[in-house]
Amino acid sequence: MANPIVGLDIGTTKIGVIIGEIDPGGALKIVGVGTCPSDGLRKGVVVNIDKTVKSIEHAVAEAELMAGMDVESVYVGIAGDHIKSINSRGVIAVSRHDNEITRQDVDRVIEAARAVAIPLDREMLHIIPQDFVVDDQAGIKDPVGMSGVRLEGDVHIVTGAITSVQNLYKSVEKAGLKVAGVVLEPLASSYAVLEEDERELGCAVLDIGGGTTDLIVFIDDNVRHTASIGLGGRNVTNDLAIGIRTPLDRAEEIKRSHGTCLRSGFEGGEYISVPGVGGRDQREVSRAVIASIIEPRMREIFTLALRELQKNRYLDTLGAGIILTGGCSLLHGAAELAEQVFGMPVKVGVPKGFGGLVDAVASPAHATGVGLVQYGLARHANGKDEDLGSDKFRDLFKKMTEWVKQYV
Numbered sequence: 001m002a003n004p005i006v007g008l009d010i011g012t013t014k015i016g017v018i019i020g021e022i023d024p025g026g027a028l029k030i031v032g033v034g035t036c037p038s039d040g041l042r043k044g045v046v047v048n049i050d051k052t053v054k055s056i057e058h059a060v061a062e063a064e065l066m067a068g069m070d071v072e073s074v075y076v077g078i079a080g081d082h083i084k085s086i087n088s089r090g091v092i093a094v095s096r097h098d099n100e101i102t103r104q105d106v107d108r109v110i111e112a113a114r115a116v117a118i119p120l121d122r123e124m125l126h127i128i129p130q131d132f133v134v135d136d137q138a139g140i141k142d143p144v145g146m147s148g149v150r151l152e153g154d155v156h157i158v159t160g161a162i163t164s165v166q167n168l169y170k171s172v173e174k175a176g177l178k179v180a181g182v183v184l185e186p187l188a189s190s191y192a193v194l195e196e197d198e199r200e201l202g203c204a205v206l207d208i209g210g211g212t213t214d215l216i217v218f219i220d221d222n223v224r225h226t227a228s229i230g231l232g233g234r235n236v237t238n239d240l241a242i243g244i245r246t247p248l249d250r251a252e253e254i255k256r257s258h259g260t261c262l263r264s265g266f267e268g269g270e271y272i273s274v275p276g277v278g279g280r281d282q283r284e285v286s287r288a289v290i291a292s293i294i295e296p297r298m299r300e301i302f303t304l305a306l307r308e309l310q311k312n313r314y315l316d317t318l319g320a321g322i323i324l325t326g327g328c329s330l331l332h333g334a335a336e337l338a339e340q341v342f343g344m345p346v347k348v349g350v351p352k353g354f355g356g357l358v359d360a361v362a363s364p365a366h367a368t369g370v371g372l373v374q375y376g377l378a379r380h381a382n383g384k385d386e387d388l389g390s391d392k393f394r395d396l397f398k399k400m401t402e403w404v405k406q407y408v
Contacts, residue, residue: 003072003073004019005020005373006020006376007077007371007372007373008177009077013234014035016034016059017071018370018373019067020373028355029354031069032065032066033066033366034060034063034065036055038055040171042211043211046171049167049171074172074177074179075372075376077372078183080160082160083159085225085227089154090110090112091150091151093150094151099148106144106153112153114155116157121161121162122162124158127158128155128157130223131153132153134147134151169182184214184226185214186205186215186216188368188372189214189326189368190205191378193323193367196221202217202218202220202319203318204309204314205218205322206305206322208324209233213228213229213304213326214227215309217318219314219318224314225314229308232328236255236331239296240254244274244289244290244293247275255331258272260290260294262291262332263288270286270288271285271287272285295337302342306342318344321347322344325348325349330348330364334348349364350362350363
């Protein structure tokens with residue numbers, strides 16, 4: 001493929017850029033990686049466009065230098081507690097006289113399923129087909145070519161706040177880039193970390209980022225539920241900075257190098273030096289104290305995710321358990337604590353399914369960026385957007401009034 005596929009992960013604490021290309025054998029190869037601290041977002045939403053643009057430009061330049069190529073268009077990840085989702089069903093009569101279901105019938109039933117009332121300040125990010133019912137036969141993945149007189153289709157609809165999406169578009173375009181697609185971040189992460197049997201058996205991906213923790217549930221290889229929790233790694237860092245009275249940047253370093261989610265293993269006398277705020281003297285703080293600050297916040301995040309699964313009655317359907325990803329999943333003891341809270345197997349998901357700079361991106365912190373590239377690869381392979389939703393934002397961004405008249 002002549003043009004690279006680029007993922008742009010605009011996170012609360014980090015901007016990440018992943019450049020991929022297709023090798024002669026048809027496999028994905030990562031050729032460029034760039035990161036930059038993010039200072040213009042809060043809980044996954046852009047709050048300062050100029051700062052966000054500078055961070056994007058810096059991360060893109062770093063990735064371009066590594067890859068030796070220029071970036072023109074990107075797949076952009078979106079998250080935040082403004083993201084909401086619903087499941088919907090559409091019903092149509094099969095149009096052909098011989099009752100054979102065509103691709104046009106499938107498109108019509110998906111269009112019927114998306115005809116749901118949503119507020120004017122929100123719009124659809126993704127319309128993800130789940131499965132179909134032909135007459136009384138349920139659980140059909142692809143009904144094209146089958147015979148029937150009635151076709152029903154279930155879809156998962158993900159919506160976002162129009163203003164949040166507009167600000168994301170503005171930031172990317174001011175950085176000199178085109179938006180190839182806007183992708184829900186936990187959906188992107190699932191492309192990078194899930195195996196096919198995990199999606200079939202049922203699993204939940206918990207993407208613990210800096211500002212939010214995003215959840216996506218797969219059952220029978222279909223997306224059944226998505227949600228966002230307004231807590232993430234930055235809340236852990238803030239708790240630690242207050243609890244041990246140290247600057248935020250130092251608290252982040254201590255969290256990464258000495259933090260743990262399990263108090264039980266650190267009752268002993270292991271101490272580390274902690275600098276004071278405003279030039280105050282260093283002092284010694286035990287790892288047990290650090291663990292006693294980190295564990296309650298991480299337990300709260302997992303408990304909120306547990307309640308989300310219980311509320312929607314998905315907890316008992318997760319045969320493959322929970323997959324943690326995102327930067328905060330790297331905390332020591334995160335999987336063990338999650339197993340205590342969820343009462344089921346938990347693993348930390350690492351991006352896979354690619355070659356090239358494997359060592360540079362084989363980390364949960366890069367799951368969204370790698371997943372965005374793999375999403376773009378799947379879209380190119382299919383010749384269209386799999387979920388039928390993300391391109392609508394280009395028209396929305398430029399002609400909101402006409403867009404609302406057409407789709408609402």
